[in-house]
Amino acid sequence: MRQCEATTHVPPAGLLVAILAGQGRVLGSELAYTPPRVRCELGHGHDGEHADHVWDWDHKPTHALWAHWTTAQPLRFESLPWCEAIGGVDQDACTLYWDHVAPHAWDLHDPVTEALRRLVITEHDQKPD
Structure with a gap:
């Protein structure tokens, strides 16, 4: 299934307020990853x-x-437990929060990544041997 x-x-x-409320402190350098x-x-x-996931505690x-x-x-921000489901072809952990709406992360396909994948395949197929 395609990702939203x-x-x-x-x-x-x-x-920043949500992070500070959850863990009490944050280094300025860590905020570069938000x-x-x-x-x-x-x-x-x-x-x-x-x-969307925004911060690991x-x-x-x-x-x-x-x-x-x-x-x-x-x-709005909310601290939620990780989904505990394991599955998919590689038996991966779901990277969404617990009790999310279906499907699990391993069944979702990012349309941007999929478009880039198709572009690479097309360009590869067009190269002379």
């Missing part, structure tokens, strides 16, 4: 809010900070 393509801007101050925009990681056409590896939003509601 919804995106939104991340307010840096709001993300995203300026988020892109929904759920399946295309899903119900409910969009969601230092003190709680079983949880992560997620951004949630809709077109009608502003971005």
Whole structure:
């Protein structure tokens, strides 16, 4: 299934407050890894809010900070446990949060990555031998 393509801007101050509320401190250098925009990681056409992982907790590896939003509601942050499902061809762990809407991460395909893959294959097939 194709991954959702919804995106939104991340307010840096709001993300910093969410991180500080969750772990109490953050180094300035770590903030270089925070995203300026988020892109929904759920399946295309899903119900409910969009969601994207934005931060791994230092003190709680079983949880992560997620951004949630809709077109009608502003971005909000929530600490959620990781999905515990294992599956797919390679028996990978799902990289979404617990109790997310179906499908699991291993069944989702990023349309941008897929387009680049097709472009590389096309260019490779067009090269003279």
